[in-house]
Amino acid sequence: MAQNQTTSRQKLDKLSDALNSGTLVDARRMLNGLAPGDVAHLLESSSPKFRHILWQMVDIEREGEILGELGDDLQAQFLEDMDAAEVKMLTVGLEDDDIADILQQLPGHVTREVLSAMDQQDRSRLERVMHYPDDVAGGLMNTDTITIRARLTLDVVLRYLRRHDTIPEMTDNLIVVNRSDQFIGLLSLRTLLVSDPATSVREMMSTDVEPIPVDMPDTEVARLFERNDWVSAPVVDGNGKLMGRITIDDVVDVIREDADRxxxxMxxxxxxxxxxxxxARAAPRRTVWLGINLLTAFIASSFINLFQDTIEKVVALAxxxxIVASMGGVAGTQTLTLMVRGIAMGQVQRNNEFWLINRELSIGLLNGLLWASVVAVAASLWFNDWQLGVIIAAAMIINLVTAALTGALIPLLMSRAHIDPAIAGGVVLTTVTDVVGFVSFLGLATLFYA
Amino acid sequence: MAQNQTTSRQKLDKLSDALNSGTLVDARRMLNGLAPGDVAHLLESSSPKFRHILWQMVDIEREGEILGELGDDLQAQFLEDMDAAEVKMLTVGLEDDDIADILQQLPGHVTREVLSAMDQQDRSRLERVMHYPDDVAGGLMNTDTITIRARLTLDVVLRYLRRHDTIPEMTDNLIVVNRSDQFIGLLSLRTLLVSDPATSVREMMSTDVEPIPVDMPDTEVARLFERNDWVSAPVVDGNGKLMGRITIDDVVDVIREDADRxxxxMxxxxxxxxxxxxxARAAPRRTVWLGINLLTAFIASSFINLFQDTIEKVVALAxxxxIVASMGGVAGTQTLTLMVRGIAMGQVQRNNEFWLINRELSIGLLNGLLWASVVAVAASLWFNDWQLGVIIAAAMIINLVTAALTGALIPLLMSRAHIDPAIAGGVVLTTVTDVVGFVSFLGLATLFYA
Known part of the structure; x- marks a missing residue:
């Protein structure tokens, strides 16, 4: 079997060949034979011009599905040139959370136009999802739940299911609710299939699953899914009323984005x-970032400037x-990265952060002592000046300990102030390690050589 | 409902309180009431001493499940002190891929002892999984598949399932095989539940799913799951024979590790x-990394050393x-990070890498021109020397273009040589941007001021 089948990678390669050789009819047929996720990947892997050609070739009824698989950035680019009618058309057959994502990318008036063109039922279902920001459970959920009542027998449930044309994808559990639509428990399809049809839902359902509160942050939702190996999970409001369900495919996107962030x-x-x-899209943010770095580099330079006389006397200092600054930057980045990841994964808390800071300081001190000795010997031999060796060794120890402390404290303080430590942590850190590195080295040298 | 239920976070907090106040009996009860994933998270969030106490409190029959949820690093620590009998006991009830993971962490003689203590059937099933490295499909798979034949009616399948006590977790599809055990197609439980029991498996199964080859790298498996929104997928050998199946919970771990890597x-x-x-565990690798950085820092310094005379004449250069070196490092890291991610996600290929290098060079040049002008003005005013402004501007443009080129080429060349560009890319990059930054700036200055 396997060797006769063309894998998705081979299909992509063939399509690439067809496009490059200009046989567009073939290419179009191949493109529309690919899974939506594969087409999205192809679009994400193409330069803007090529991307535009590909998008033109996508069958109009598949546009929505493919759009749903694209990153926010690219989604926005394709949506930019569409009017309300086009957007309305491509939402057909999409899941609520994907439609909500798309609508939230559009200017307000287009969103309102699209919503008003929908029938009452679709609109109110969508508005329920759009009511929540897309980084909490409510924004991730779909409303395509199958609910049952606890007093039914499994036999009745089986017959009820058979009346459906299809069961929503990723349905691993039926959701048991009471008459006020409040969540009571879950009946897994696996249990349904192996249990005696005469037993009741109440006997077979599991009630030890905690439903997800509608306002839980998406990263926490992701952690729950990871820890409990869920495929889907029910979402409830403050009164325990079932609002919808979240499925693992959407959670995987959260995990991926989270880790990428x-x-x-950084x-x-x-x-x-x-x-x-x-x-034009790629440059601006990076330009701003370089500007911020330029500012901090000037700050570091202004400290070097204080020691012009010493440098003039001993050029070896320049x-x-x-070396002193760079070692501090690297050591600090290690601590910072470890902390950023630990905080993102919810591992670092008030009761263990002191231990962590302590360990980082110890590592900083040990590495400082080790590499300071190496540098001391190397510098003494190179410039035939043992004083220089002592000075650089002392500066290196000071800077590596500072780096550990700064690398550990910055993310803790930032996350306490609800700033993402990954965003600005590195800039603050290297400014500190540069300044401390230069000042300790040149300052000590000034004392020695004055 | 929701407000009466204690969430998993609240449970963790309570447990923490109980531990801190020393009421160990309560703590033990609470700990063993938590889901295995929660206990694993708690262990991962604890300092070594606390971790040891917690692990002692875990009920022995839950140790295996919890171990399966831990990262490799921590798993190895707990396994270190166990003998074969203990390991054997904790593998009871675990999935094949988790047992294989655990066994692969142990010294060879313990693994052999554990395997020989198993019954023939368990052992051969496990050896099938352990035959493959854990970073390919074969190492991720479980052998707990439910297979059916195409000629059966759905009614027969339903009755066949009812003879099972349980269906393996994450079973969304039954796997259809022929008499040689070769993969033919999938019958989803969802289809089974809504279709007419009189129809045959052959009529209702889907055959457009490509099974996963047993030697496919795990990152590629993860991409397939992401793009196709799978919950589980069949794994086949080179002859199309069904070997097992991979489930989304294991794929999520791959995605997380991949993104973390x-x-x-870096x-x-x-x-x-x-x-x-x-x-003792945290320091060694970081020490080595600092040593490598020290070496590259000395290389950069040796280039500065060539220009001692010029620096002595114009201390402002020091x-x-x-600034020149730092801007190059930051700009290069941006390009490098974007490329590393693009390569990791399989977006960057031979047919689009030229476009990318080109764009990065353009951004480098534009940012170079912009910030060079700013720096030129700032430096001229600061040191009241317009020559210095011209020199630093030229050096900055040279270094930002070099940074873009290096940041783009390093990961491409490394991944072509099958080296993970994230590991050493940053070191090579900053060495280049430091050297080019110092040499261009000091070199130009030597020409001007000579």
Whole structure:
């Protein structure tokens, strides 16, 4: 079997060939034979021009599904040129949370137009999802739940299901509610299939699952899914009333974005930055980031400037000073990265942060002592000046301990102030390690050589 | 409902209080009332001493499940002190891939002992999974598949299922195989529940799903799951024979690790580093990383050393030179991070990498021109020397363009050589931007002021 089947990668390669050789009819047929996720991946992996050609070739009834799989950045680009009628058309057959995502990207008047063109039932269902920001449970949920009552027998449930044309995707549980629509428990399809049809839902349902509050932050929802290995989970309001359900496919997107956020923000990039964004979109944020860095670099320089006389006397100081600053930056970044990840995963809390700071300080001190000795020997031999060796060793120890302390404290303080430590942590850190590195090294040198 | 229920977070907080106040009996009861994933999270969020106390309090029959949820690093720590009999006991009731993970962490003789204590059937099933490294499909799979034949009617399938006590977790599809056990198609439980019992499996199964080859890398498996929104997928060998199935909970771990890998390796950390590792475990890798950085810092310094005479003449050069190097480092890191992520997500390929390099060069040039002008004015005014302004501007443009080129090329070349660009990319990059920054700035200055 396997060797006769073309894998999705091979299909993508073939499509690429067809496009490059200009056989557009073939390419179009192949493109529309791909899964929506594959088409989205292809769009995300293409340069703007190529991307535009591909999008033109997508069958109009598949546009919505494909759009739902794209990152926010790219979604916005394609939606930009659409009017309300086009948007309305592509929402057909999409899940509520995907439609809500799309509508939230549009200007207010287009959103209102699209909503008013929907029938009452669709509109009120959508408004329920759109009522919540897309970073809490309510914004992630769909309303396509199948609910049953506890007093039914499994046999009745089976017959009830058979009256459906389809069961929503990712349905692993039926949701048991009372007459006020409040969540009571879950009956898994797996249980339904192996149990005696004469037993009641009440006997077979599991009641030990906690439903997700509608206002729970999405990162916490993701952690619950990860820890409990859920495929789907019910969402309830403050009164325990069932609002909808969240499915693992949407949670996977949250996990991916979450993990990307730290990596991208630490380099001053947008977390869902489009890799192939055209120049005009890619440059601005990075330019601002460089500007901020320039400012901090000038601050560090102004400290060096205080020691002009000493440098003039001993030029070797200018040669060696970047080493002290650089080691502090690298050591601090290690601590910072570990803390940022620990905070993002909810591991670092008030009761254990003191232990962490302590350990980081110890590592800083140990590494400081070790590498300071190496640097001391190297510098003494290089410039044939043991004083220089002592000075740089002392500066290095001071800077590595400072780096550990700063790298640990910045993210703790920032997250306490509800600022994402990944975004600005690195800038603050390297400013501190540069300044402390230069000042300790040049300052000590001034004392010694004065 | 919701407000009467204690959420998992509240439970964790209560447990924490009980532990801190020393009421160990309460704490033990609470701990063993938590889901395995929650206990794992608690262990991962604790300092070594506290962790040891917690682990002692875990009911012995829950140890395996909890161990399965822990990161590799921590798993290894707990397994260290166990003998074969203890390991054997805790594997009871675990899934194959989790047992394989645990066994692969143990010394060879313990693994053999545990395996030989199992019955023939368990052992051969496990050996099938352990035959594959844990970063390919074969290492991720479980063997708990329910297979059916295409000629059966749905009614027969329903009765066949009812003979089971339970259906394996995360079963969304039954797997249809032929008499040689080769994969033919999938019959979803959802279809089974709504379709006419008189129809045959052949009529209702879907055959357009590609099974996963047993040797597919885990990151590619993860991408397939993400793009196709799968809950589980069948795994086949080269002859199309069904080997097992992969479930989304294991894929989520791959996605998480994958995303973590870039973040952590860029700072020279282990991707599944334990946040609360004791000093002796946390320090070594970071020490090595600092040593490598020290070497590169000395290389950069040796280039500064070439220009001692010029610096002695114009000390302002020493004051300003870190600015040029730092801007190059930051700009290069932005490009590098974007490329590392693009490569990790499979977006960057041969047919689009030229476009990307081109765009990065353009951004480098534009940012170079912009910030060079700003720096030129600032430096000229600061040191009242317009020559200095011209020199630093030229050096900054040279270094930002170099940074873009290096940041783009390093990850492309490394991934072509099958080296993870996240691991060493940053070191190579900053060495280049430091050297080019110092040499261009000091070199130009030597020409001007000579």
């Amino acid at each position: 730290s990596l991208m923000s 380099a001053g990039l947008d977390e869902d930055a489009d890799t192939f964004a055209p120049l 040669v060696l000073m970047p | 870039s973040l952590m390796s 700072a020279g950390l282990d991707e599944d580093a334990d946040t609360f590792a004791p000093l 004051v300003l030179m870190p």
